Amino acid sequence: MGLAAVLVSAALALTACGSGSVGEQTKKNEAQQNAAGGKCGDLKIIVNNWVGYTADAYVLGNVAKDKLGCNVSYVELKEGGPSYQALASGDGDVILEEWSHAAELEQATAKGTAKEIDPLGVVGIIGWYVPDWLAKAHPDILDWKNLNKYADKFKTSESGDKGQFLGADPNYTQYDEAIVKNLGLNFKVVFSGGETASVAAFEKAQQKKQWLIGYFYEPQYLHAVVKLDRVKLPPYKEGCDKDKAKVACDYAETTIKKVASTKFMDSDSTAPDLVNNFKISNDEQNLIAKYITIDKMTPDAAAQKWIADNGDKVDSWLQG
Amino acid sequence: MTTAATLARPVEPGAAPPEGRRTRRVPRWVWVALVCVTWLVVWSFTRGHDTVQVSGTDQTDLHRRLGDFANGLGGNGFTRAVADAINVIIEFFQNLISTPAPPRPAPQVGWLGVVAVATWVGYAIATWRIAVLVAVSFLAFGVFGFWQDSMDLLIVTLVSVFIAVVIGFPLAVWIGLSRRAATVITPVLDMLQTMPTFVYLMFVFILFGIGAPNAVVCTVAYAVPPIVRIAGFGIRDVSATTIEATNSLGQTTAQRLWKVQVPMARKTIILGLNQTILAALSIAIIAGYVNGPGLGKPVLSALTQNDFGAGLVPGLLIVLMGIMFDRTTTAASERTESATRGGHDDPRRRRIVLGVTLVPVAVAVWYSRYSLDAANFPTNGLTRSVANGANDVADAVINAVEPLANSFKNLVSYGLLNPLQSVLADSPWWLALAALLALGVIIGGRRAALPSVVCLGLIFALDLWNDTMIVLTMTLVATLLVMVLAFVFGVWMARNRRADLVIRPLLDAGQTIPAFVYLIPVLALFGSTRFTAIIASVVYAAPAAIKLVCDGVRGVSPAVVEACCSTGSTTWQEITKVQLPMARGSLVLATNQGLLYVLAMVVIGGLVGAGALGYDVIYGIAHIDYAGKGIAAGFSIVLLGIFIDRVVRAAAERAG
Numbered sequence: 001m002g003l004a005a006v007l008v009s010a011a012l013a014l015t016a017c018g019s020g021s022v023g024e025q026t027k028k029n030e031a032q033q034n035a036a037g038g039k040c041g042d043l044k045i046i047v048n049n050w051v052g053y054t055a056d057a058y059v060l061g062n063v064a065k066d067k068l069g070c071n072v073s074y075v076e077l078k079e080g081g082p083s084y085q086a087l088a089s090g091d092g093d094v095i096l097e098e099w100s101h102a103a104e105l106e107q108a109t110a111k112g113t114a115k116e117i118d119p120l121g122v123v124g125i126i127g128w129y130v131p132d133w134l135a136k137a138h139p140d141i142l143d144w145k146n147l148n149k150y151a152d153k154f155k156t157s158e159s160g161d162k163g164q165f166l167g168a169d170p171n172y173t174q175y176d177e178a179i180v181k182n183l184g185l186n187f188k189v190v191f192s193g194g195e196t197a198s199v200a201a202f203e204k205a206q207q208k209k210q211w212l213i214g215y216f217y218e219p220q221y222l223h224a225v226v227k228l229d230r231v232k233l234p235p236y237k238e239g240c241d242k243d244k245a246k247v248a249c250d251y252a253e254t255t256i257k258k259v260a261s262t263k264f265m266d267s268d269s270t271a272p273d274l275v276n277n278f279k280i281s282n283d284e285q286n287l288i289a290k291y292i293t294i295d296k297m298t299p300d301a302a303a304q305k306w307i308a309d310n311g312d313k314v315d316s317w318l319q320g
Numbered sequence: 321m322t323t324a325a326t327l328a329r330p331v332e333p334g335a336a337p338p339e340g341r342r343t344r345r346v347p348r349w350v351w352v353a354l355v356c357v358t359w360l361v362v363w364s365f366t367r368g369h370d371t372v373q374v375s376g377t378d379q380t381d382l383h384r385r386l387g388d389f390a391n392g393l394g395g396n397g398f399t400r401a402v403a404d405a406i407n408v409i410i411e412f413f414q415n416l417i418s419t420p421a422p423p424r425p426a427p428q429v430g431w432l433g434v435v436a437v438a439t440w441v442g443y444a445i446a447t448w449r450i451a452v453l454v455a456v457s458f459l460a461f462g463v464f465g466f467w468q469d470s471m472d473l474l475i476v477t478l479v480s481v482f483i484a485v486v487i488g489f490p491l492a493v494w495i496g497l498s499r500r501a502a503t504v505i506t507p508v509l510d511m512l513q514t515m516p517t518f519v520y521l522m523f524v525f526i527l528f529g530i531g532a533p534n535a536v537v538c539t540v541a542y543a544v545p546p547i548v549r550i551a552g553f554g555i556r557d558v559s560a561t562t563i564e565a566t567n568s569l570g571q572t573t574a575q576r577l578w579k580v581q582v583p584m585a586r587k588t589i590i591l592g593l594n595q596t597i598l599a600a601l602s603i604a605i606i607a608g609y610v611n612g613p614g615l616g617k618p619v620l621s622a623l624t625q626n627d628f629g630a631g632l633v634p635g636l637l638i639v640l641m642g643i644m645f646d647r648t649t650t651a652a653s654e655r656t657e658s659a660t661r662g663g664h665d666d667p668r669r670r671r672i673v674l675g676v677t678l679v680p681v682a683v684a685v686w687y688s689r690y691s692l693d694a695a696n697f698p699t700n701g702l703t704r705s706v707a708n709g710a711n712d713v714a715d716a717v718i719n720a721v722e723p724l725a726n727s728f729k730n731l732v733s734y735g736l737l738n739p740l741q742s743v744l745a746d747s748p749w750w751l752a753l754a755a756l757l758a759l760g761v762i763i764g765g766r767r768a769a770l771p772s773v774v775c776l777g778l779i780f781a782l783d784l785w786n787d788t789m790i791v792l793t794m795t796l797v798a799t800l801l802v803m804v805l806a807f808v809f810g811v812w813m814a815r816n817r818r819a820d821l822v823i824r825p826l827l828d829a830g831q832t833i834p835a836f837v838y839l840i841p842v843l844a845l846f847g848s849t850r851f852t853a854i855i856a857s858v859v860y861a862a863p864a865a866i867k868l869v870c871d872g873v874r875g876v877s878p879a880v881v882e883a884c885c886s887t888g889s890t891t892w893q894e895i896t897k898v899q900l901p902m903a904r905g906s907l908v909l910a911t912n913q914g915l916l917y918v919l920a921m922v923v924i925g926g927l928v929g930a931g932a933l934g935y936d937v938i939y940g941i942a943h944i945d946y947a948g949k950g951i952a953a954g955f956s957i958v959l960l961g962i963f964i965d966r967v968v969r970a971a972a973e974r975a976g
Binding site: 020021022023025026029030041049050051054069071075076077078079080081082084085086089091101103104107156157158160166170171177190191192193194195196197198199200201204245292293296 | 375378403420421422423424425426430525529530531608609610611617620621623624625626627689690691692693695704707708729730733734737738840843844847848849850851926927928929930931935938939941942943944945947
């Protein structure tokens, strides 16, 4: 029992000089919430698995936490089906980067579980890319009409007697198999399986001057590190990608949408206005993504650094 | 099922000896060769026809119908109620020890309180050594900056294991007492264990949505089989003499169960619990895919950021949690046993120690509710420096071995993988199906006939025959590599104690460390290829196979080896003529386990460029309109697994 008494008094002594108490912090948090003009409550940001998206999410999350006192959580999910299910079930409040899951968005809007809100400000570009050394060495490769000429050079252990075209993460919007077939290209689509794999492949191809052509997109932090060049496909025309099996044109430039849960947007929390006003550009996103991947900062630290450098931008979202 | 059972009925005592073996004129391998040659001949002029290929972004009517059906199942009243109940339970524990409920800045009980309680529990159920292990593990979770994720994983694992025991223990008792129950339940358990975790994820996702409910349901489904199997075996295995002796005292069935069978099987039951906990932990990462709370999430985000080191740390913490649970349950089972036998530790003294130490534990809990420092674990930069160090090492190794590794990759890809895939996947479906069926029956015997017909038929019916053949190719090549490793290292370890001491911990690590962690460096080496997927599955499957071969070879009686050596044979002869043939049973078992482990990695292969069924599953999870194709792919993997397992097992029984 003597030991216990010693421990108790030691604990009391520690409390006396301790750094801060839970009670005080609770009061401070409450005060901050009141100052922000109302309760924020929970903000559950859905985070899909590419770095650019992580950058958006943590900037929004840190602003919501520091300025509105929201209880922010990041719901890490695959894009498409799982994310929309989260909006419907209340497990998530907002998708910040909707590239093109038309079927899911349509279904959710019809059911009234989710709706499109103001766009993110990022313009999505999907296309066929080659590493810069290749574009410099063979400038004519940047036109799809010349691709068959070089098909042999792109052969790998995976592509049999055709050239290899590196396809994307299964979750991404893509119809490269259809484009290859419909343009009569002598290529086989080999799916990289994930963003990590695609990034690693392009990095290596540029470093070691390997032949590589594949699916890539902007904004993406890799563009800040390795220069890639886009191959011209027959230009996109309204509706040419309607039937996924018959596509023979380039990918459309996409205005990246934000999609939020209807219930969340209609709630009296202070967060929906911020979420609706939140805007970011391709370059800004690439910069934050670079902090995370190249400078190895945590997403939180990267977001806070950017927020500190861009105070007026942040204020504009808050004033709306 | 019944036909297979009748065919395999054991020979009646006193009946004439079976004649098959003696009178068979043609040995089995000749038939195998014959089938292969015929296959090649027909393939040479039919290749490329009727391959029934469905490209990555295409699907058939069957897939569309399956998808509509599945989407119709989702979110009904029952599943919603289950999901809500799970959410309530998990959130309660999260608010208690992991996630603050604002405006409160910390959970109800802070880290200091949790560490104190856990340490005390460690001592209460096991020994003071275990208490130290528990304390160190919990401190490590915090020091490496993953306190909240670790607590989440702890909560999900314990809740799931609790549910798994509630469901599994009655089943275990049932199959322990009734042979008929065993024949009904065992195939279901087989299926649950053959199904790759991603496939669970997809079904559970359709039914229960995302987050904690999905994580818990997946974990339970995956963790129930070990406890049913092992505990059921323990109960059935209680010696007949003991039961007879107690029966003669006139006990009821219930008395016999609770007073004799369960206590006698206690050690085996706790082993089942142990395996259940480890199975639950092994699904942690996959659960992260649907926002399941826990350490899986940081591992997955490290994968998106191509940051090996950042994934390694939480990956190792999962391993640490596994070790902690493993040692604790083992020590607890040993203690209960020594306690029932009146072991040497004095129960009165123990009770006093437990009572007295409760006071500082209570103080720690109270203090952790009050002071911020004791509530939220102080942050530090340790993880980042460890991660950077790991990345540097990985880069150096990759640069050093790259040329050699790539020539090996090309050798396997061009020399083995491509030709084999060309035969399997470019054959017309009817040719490949007929040939596989014939091989199945020749290798597995008549017992394998029915399962082969059913499995291959259903695979064809699911419209993904071509993708399944590509997966079969990769599985065969990976298993071949696994078996080469298993023979080399297994025999070496069996014959050399020192090699065993050094290699065994590495094998344990290979078995427990989540595949997603080593996926990053393997990907950096080999790029998006089928070979990357093969290597990932070899790393996962080889340890189990090596251990099985080692144990088998070591089990060969020393007297036999002695007898052989005295006749002056070389080491090589000793291994190939005596040890390996005598250990044939273990070798077949190792091959079978190797195949199933490899198959379990197929979906993960789809993430690194292997395409085929794994890609279909992941694509189906992301795209509502392709869900049916994903389901078909998932079932195709399961059916392929059952087909391989039944053929190999039937072959083993014939040989055995």
